[in-house]
Amino acid sequence: MKKLILALLLLPTLVLAQHKISGTFSPAASFKTAILYKLEPSNHIYISNADIVNGNFELDLDTTLKPGMYRIVYALPQDQYSFDFIYNNEDIVFRFQQDSGVSFVLSKENKLLTTYKNDMYTVKSKINTFYGSANQNEDDYMACISEMKTIQNQAESASKGMLAHDFIKAEKPYIPTAFEDAPTYFNNYKMNYFNSVDFSNSVLQNSSFLMDSALSYVFIFVDRQYENRSFKKNIDDVVRETTATKSIQKSILEVLWNQFKERKNEEVANYISTKYLEKLLDPVKDEMLITDMKAFRNTAIGAVAPDFSWPSKLGSSKLSTLSGKEYYIVTFWSSTCSHCLEELPVLKAYIHGKSNIQVLAIGLEDERPNWEKTIANYPEFTQIYGINKWENPIPIAYGISGTPSFFVLDKDKKIIAKPNDVEKLITFMDAL
Template sequence: MLSKLVALLMLLPSILLAQHSIKGVFSPAKDYEVVLLYKVTPTVSDYITNANVQKDGSFQFKLDASAPAGIYRVVYAVPQEDFNFDVIYNGKEDVTLTFNSETGISFKSSIENKLLASYTSSMSAITQSISNYFREDRKDTLALKAIFKTQRETQIRYEKQAVNTIALHFIKANKPYIPKKYEDVKTYVKNLKTHYFDNIDFNSKTLQSSSFLQERMLNYVFGISAEGKDNITNYKNNIDVFCNAIKTIPTSIKRILLVDLWQEMVDLRLEPVANHISKNYLLDIANQLKDKELVDALTRYNNLSIGHKAPDFSIVIEKDNKKETKKLSELKSAEKYIIVFWSSTCSHCLEEIPQLQKFIKSRAKDKLKVIAIGLEDDNKAWKEKIKSYPEFIHVLGLGKWDNKIGNDYGVTTTPTYFVLDKNKHILKKPEDIEVLKAVLGK
């Protein structure tokens, strides 16, 4: 027993030496409190640990000897998908860095991370030189060929330096299109677009485990333009090119990338583009993966797009002390309808609903009608509040966030507005009361 204990004690120094860390300093320190560390894989991010940010902005994650090499993600605020950065951990060295939300990340130690950062900086400087050449409309063809030569040699040099490192995956994937001879700006830009994805191994698990593929996807879709085409058409064409480039990767990875892209278009209110992604690519992927939640979300979004008929629901209308139940689709009392989802416990609603009332009072009764759907936990406060708005058609939506009408309309916040024409097609989805008034004021 004693011999075993002695052997264990002798092993302890080597075990401790095998431990490494990811540490750094955030600035300004007052903006940060806690940081989280995740090990990223192609499909999930596994939580590892967290650390408090000290008063001087410093933090440290200690990794045990069993921590696998790969891509690790440091999350420093919420939402996590927006406030994070990736680091390479090769299992052989500590990683030390500084981070500022304006200037970004700078690595103080870690051969791999510093190598990749140096490569990125060098290639960016060369790209800037090419941009300057064309912007200044220079005619010295030898000068441009010299820049291309420097770009080619720089790429080769860094690839050699990165042999047997994780960083090599990124350096090779970042390799740009480099002409072998002089090209005018029109030819060069065309070839940049044509060869944009040539050097990216979309099946690389290292790239799939980082934000690299998402960044390249977004850069291409939003950054590559075509002469004579509007943004919507251009985005759709770029998406088609990207989807062709990733056609051989696993369906689960396609889902991750295209959900990100779809959500980006949703956030930008680019419905035709979001529905293009859904109809041509993502809906099929969701069905293949039997992802009912995603299928429902895509279908609901499409059904609520401008020009589509609004989801139907029942309305109880009281007239001459008699109650009559009608469907939304059966209403014929106005040229336009405003559907507003609100709540008697929502402070924003209690500010905007009186403004809505004042606005519709200034319009002819047959021009505009409000259907106010109260998303409520119970009807007590709601019954009192609606007495102040006799001009509205009121609908009680019990269950609040789990109400069928609210769910059919994809409501996640109150107030939410929809403007319908007389045939109940969706005309607009104003963000707030001011936008609503501006839309209907026209």
């Protein structure tokens, strides 16, 4: 009876036992703080943070913390300086090295998943090596296929009842049943890429897995001779696979749009926005993204530049009504921007004596006096005061996120270049 009473008294303690995550960061001097987030389908939930002292990190996990995928951020930007892991009511001990990433010392879930990924990576590398070899032995090939099948089956069996099981099943690769030459194998690999991925699986949704899988598909299976055609086809495939999970589809497409925007691939970025993404957006919640997409589309190479007007001696002037020049350079700058103050003199020197170019310099300012003082040095430019800086409608229409920014227009006000800096601007103009 006494043993029974003792067991009952201990039961709440056992059920609510507190777990912790701890580890070492190396080199120690490079790390100061680590922040813990819980991953959810559309955002990251802040959980806690702790200092990294002499490379050592330890954080007690609240007893109410739910199992799932978590992320430790150790620097900014967090998408580059972080690692994900599974928490499922167990202590976790890790080692993190700056040059090689994270390894788990204690955690059944994470050790099993890491081992599976490493083993599968090794056998896939063997297959790639086989296809690159001049002397190909089919027995060696089938041994790799057998090894791949064994790794998958053993990992699925060992992970039953764990969260890792969902990821191991979802990562199951295409496994041939007989010898295939390289083109056949890689074609089948692509065709079967999403066979094991369940976009409606809540465990996968609360992780980066679905996003990573979709992005890998879009960027890996590309014919370099017809890149944009391949990108579009791959995006179509991802949209088809995510038809039943619109929120996941929206998140994936938004990230893809941003990536192609950053790559300055206007054709594919605008394909994503006009064919798919715009239809998924809420006019209120997604107002900023809608504005950004519109600005990016309206300032694509070949598009007529967004029109704008400004006060002048004649009362008002307008971009669309300007005439008499072969080229127009629209530049966004600020009197508080050091790079701008370095590049404007270079632009001034370049256009000196060139009667076929007109520069429209839009100063994004919060206060007028400093702007007026600065523009006195540039009487050759058409100076436009951009009051309210980033809230001014002109930079919004042009999708401006930084200064200086440049747009080159032809005589019909069509955008023919968007150079990153004044040196690239000069190089482009000299090549005309």
